[in-house]
Amino acid sequence: MRILSSRAGGARHAGAVAIMLILASACGHSTAERAQQTLATAMAATNAARDSFLAWDGAHQQQLVVEAPNRGEAELKLTAYRARRQTVVAAFTTAYAALAAAATAVPLLEAGKANEAELVARIVEAVQAVDMIKRALAALEGP
């Protein structure tokens, strides 16, 4: 079981580009509406990645136990894996925090207490934070 597919590395920051396209497009919705839709999509992607990571994590830990020849080695492998896993947890934490920060900017824009540039910046930050998850998982999967 692999975490990343071969196509995953093809578009670094592509999410941010897509965000800019969406916000720049004239499709009849307000910036706030498009921002909410973008955030909902980013949240869905992050949640999907989280759920699949959890499934992979559970299976991987079980595999470490199955493959270990003795208890000591199993404990060492599990401890080492859980330490390396922290980078992924940190990436998810950053992504969810960035999504939350962007979410707070939408009502501020609607209330006239923030400008569009600020909102776009927060959304780009959120999408880039989501992109960090990919790199963290790639590092976890590596040697």
Next chain:
Amino acid sequence: MTDDKPDPTQDDGLLGLLATALFHGVGAVAGAATADTAASAIVVVRAIVGAARGAATHQVTVEEAHAELRKLIVGLTANDAAADEALDAKFPLGED
């Protein structure tokens, strides 16, 4: 998924474009984690697009983000407990 096949989101407009971008950035993780196949990747992209469409009026909140992160922590804790249980079952303490 190979590059000579149609993009599953090609008819989804800007939302599809975003989903595809997120798919390349993160969504691929979700598909590959359960099965590294083209079919699963397409399912993931469509799920993302569908979820976003279904949530067209959904407003992401700080509380929701915190709750979703909490699910990650709870899930990892459960996985750790299950692995520790498997460890004890395979190598009972005092027998190593």
